[in-house]
Amino acid sequence: MSVPKRRQTSSRRDRRRKHNDVLSFSHTVKCSRCGSQALPHRACPDCGTYKGKQVVSEKK
Numbered sequence: 001m002s003v004p005k006r007r008q009t010s011s012r013r014d015r016r017r018k019h020n021d022v023l024s025f026s027h028t029v030k031c032s033r034c035g036s037q038a039l040p041h042r043a044c045p046d047c048g049t050y051k052g053k054q055v056v057s058e059k060k
C-alpha cells in the first residue's frame with residue numbers, strides 16, 4: 001500500500017473539503033410562493049414548498 005510522502009498542509013486540506021460543504025454554495029433560486037432565497041432542487045426552508053406543492057411542514 002502506498003503512503004503519502006509529505007503531510008498535506010491545512011490550507012490544502014481545507015481547500016479540498018470546502019467543496020463538500022453544501023452551505024457554501026452561493027447559487028440560490030427564488031421561492032415561487034414566498035419569494036425567499038432557497039437552494040435549487042430543494043424544498044423552500046421558509047414555507048416548505050417545492051414546485052408549488054407543500055412537501056415539508058411549515059416552519060413556525
Ligand SMILES: [Zn+2]
Pocket residue numbers: 031032033034035036044045046047048049
Ligand atoms: Zn417559500
